[in-house]
Amino acid sequence: MPAFIRAIPDGDDRERLTCPDCGFIAYENPKIVVGSVVSAEGRILLCRRAIEPRRGFWTLPAGFMEMGETVEEGARREAWEEAQVRIALEGVLAVYSIARLGQVQVIFRAGFAEPGFAAGPESLEVRLFGWEEIPWAEIAFPSARWALTRWQEMAGKPLAAPATNPPEDARGTRPLPQPAGL
Amino acid sequence: MPAFIRAIPDGDDRERLTCPDCGFIAYENPKIVVGSVVSAEGRILLCRRAIEPRRGFWTLPAGFMEMGETVEEGARREAWEEAQVRIALEGVLAVYSIARLGQVQVIFRAGFAEPGFAAGPESLEVRLFGWEEIPWAEIAFPSARWALTRWQEMAGKPLAAPATNPPEDARGTRPLPQPAGL
Ligand SMILES: [Zn+2]
Ligand SMILES: [Zn+2]
Numbered sequence: 001m002p003a004f005i006r007a008i009p010d011g012d013d014r015e016r017l018t019c020p021d022c023g024f025i026a027y028e029n030p031k032i033v034v035g036s037v038v039s040a041e042g043r044i045l046l047c048r049r050a051i052e053p054r055r056g057f058w059t060l061p062a063g064f065m066e067m068g069e070t071v072e073e074g075a076r077r078e079a080w081e082e083a084q085v086r087i088a089l090e091g092v093l094a095v096y097s098i099a100r101l102g103q104v105q106v107i108f109r110a111g112f113a114e115p116g117f118a119a120g121p122e123s124l125e126v127r128l129f130g131w132e133e134i135p136w137a138e139i140a141f142p143s144a145r146w147a148l149t150r151w152q153e154m155a156g157k158p159l160a161a162p163a164t165n166p167p168e169d170a171r172g173t174r175p176l177p178q179p180a181g182l
Numbered sequence: 183m184p185a186f187i188r189a190i191p192d193g194d195d196r197e198r199l200t201c202p203d204c205g206f207i208a209y210e211n212p213k214i215v216v217g218s219v220v221s222a223e224g225r226i227l228l229c230r231r232a233i234e235p236r237r238g239f240w241t242l243p244a245g246f247m248e249m250g251e252t253v254e255e256g257a258r259r260e261a262w263e264e265a266q267v268r269i270a271l272e273g274v275l276a277v278y279s280i281a282r283l284g285q286v287q288v289i290f291r292a293g294f295a296e297p298g299f300a301a302g303p304e305s306l307e308v309r310l311f312g313w314e315e316i317p318w319a320e321i322a323f324p325s326a327r328w329a330l331t332r333w334q335e336m337a338g339k340p341l342a343a344p345a346t347n348p349p350e351d352a353r354g355t356r357p358l359p360q361p362a363g364l
Contacts, residue, residue, distance in 0.1 A: 014248075022203050028249050029213050032286055066196075067210050070279035071286055095274050095288060097252035104214050104253055106277060106286070 030102040034074035035062020036110040037151040038087050043128040044148065045117060047082050049140055050124045057140035060147060061085070062105070063122075071106045079110070083126045085117035091159030094150050096143045107147045109159060212284040216256035217244020218292040219333040220269050225310040226330065227299060229264050231322055232306045239322035242329060243267070244287070245304075253288045261292070265308045267299035273341030276332050278325045289329045291341060 004017040009025055017026040037060060038045040046058040061082040065074040072089055079087045087110040096105040119126045129135070131152060139145050186199040191207055199208040219242060220227040228240040243264040247256040254271055261269045269292040278287040301308045311317070313334060321327050 019201075019204060019206060022201060022206075024201060024204075024206055024208070026206070026208070029211060030247050030249060030251075031211050032214060065212050065286070067212060067284045068281055069212075070281050071277060072279070073281075092274075092277050095253060095277065097254070099250055099252050099255075102249045104247070104286075104288070 028102065030104055032065040032071070032074075033062055033103055033105040034065045034071050034078060034108075035060045035105065035147075036075050036079055036087055036089070036108040037093060037147055038079060038083070038085060038110045038112065039151070040112050040128065042155075043130050044134065044151070045083055045085065045126065045128055046134070047119070047123040048125040048127075049122070050119075051122050054140035056124070057138050058135055059140040059144045060107070062107070062144075065106075072108070075106075075108050075110070080120070082120045082123050083117045084120050085126075086113040087111065088113040093154065093159065094147050096146060098143060105143055105147075107143075107150075109151060109154065210284065212286055214247040214253070214256075215244055215285055215287040216247045216253050216260060216290075217242045217287065217329075218257050218261055218269055218271070218290040219275060219329055220261060220265070220267060220292045220294065221333070222294050222310065224337075225312050226316065226333070227265055227267065227308065227310055228316070229301070229305040230307040230309075231304065232301075233304050236322035238306070238320075240317055240320050241322040241326045242289070244289070244326075247288075254290070257288075257290050257292070262302070264302045264305050265299045266302050267308075268295040269293065270295040275336065275341065276329050278328060280325060287325055287329075289325075289332075291333060291336065 004026060005020050006015040007018045008015050009018065017028060018024070019026070045061065047061055048058050049055050061079040063078040063082065065071065069077065075089060076087055079085050090109045090111065092106060093109040094105070094107040096107070098105065117126050134148060136145065186208060187202050188197040189200045190197050191200070199210060200206070201208070227243065229243055230240050231237050243261040245260040245264065247253065251259065257271060258269055261267050272291045272293065274288060275291040276287070276289040278289070280287065299308050316330060318327065
């Protein structure tokens with residue numbers, strides 16, 4: 001891969017990474033991480049990371065959202081991949097911005113849809129922790145600590161806002177109607 | 183720009199767009215739209231689009247989040263760019279997935295931080311509408327209708343969840359502490 005250069009494309013207002021060979025413009029956009037605080041009877045599911053960064057530290061089941069899925073589907077997929085758990089989403093618990101990394105994290109509150117969990121390929125170990133047992137010094141990321149704290153604050157309370165997609169277009173896949181003449 | 187081909191990179195598990203000339207992998211990630219339902223005394227700010235898609239239709243001040251900003255900063259920037267308005271955010275009103283477009287929309291509820299607004303370069307016109315005046319047939323996107331409907335449902339109610347960044351790292355810019363030995 002050639003060295004990309006920073007240049008302002010025609011019609012744009014800021015520098016973008018551009019391939020000097022082929023002119024490809026690598027627009028760098030913030031990425032979306034989807035994850036969940038999954039609990040059962042007051043105990044919270046954490047995964048011990050098998051990969052860098054923060055290998056060996058504990059975190060929530062979470063990862064990068066893929067094209068073609070909804071935030072809900074992404075959160076369920078990540079819970080399955082990392083903790084082999086089928087989750088039932090209750091609502092959005094937190095929306096965090098990690099400006100340093102160009103990341104937005106959408107974190108759900110969830111329960112178990114089916115019993116059972118196990119370490120997926122990116123986890124060394126998956127365990128349920130009571131609130132008093134959480135290994136705070138070994139939590140991988142500040143945002144995981146924030147989400148756990150928020151989970152505790154909201155325990156037993158409804159997640160009133162935000163709304164997510166309405167039932168008539170739960171995946172945001174309906175085409176736009178043809179524009180009417182204005 | 184050469185024609186990109188779809189191929190599964192080493193170590194990945196799905197097809198990505200790849201440049202056959204230089205090997206650049208164009209990971210397509212979902213993009214984040216940030217926007218706001220901005221109101222004053224029960225009237226809602228809408229922008230009539232000067233650009234495609236949906237030129238001439240009305241929408242919320244919203245647009246693609248940029249690298250290095252938080253969702254809050256992006257929503258304020260877009261309100262300024264499209265409606266020349268300084269807004270005060272109240273909280274996250276909605277998180278929508280437009281799977282068809284690979285898009286996640288984070289929509290805030292906001293008020294005016296300063297009086298005054300005007301059409302920015304991407305708007306033909308900016309106006310305040312009472313709830314009964316909203317031109318529903320001329321709203322540009324379903325998600326703008328969803329957000330307006332949600333705004334009405336939540337009128338006068340607190341936006342309890344989700345949390346956003348805690349004050350001690352409001353922009354998500356603090357570096358991670360050095361890993362302690364485990
Ligand atoms: Zn190239
Ligand atoms: Zn190329």
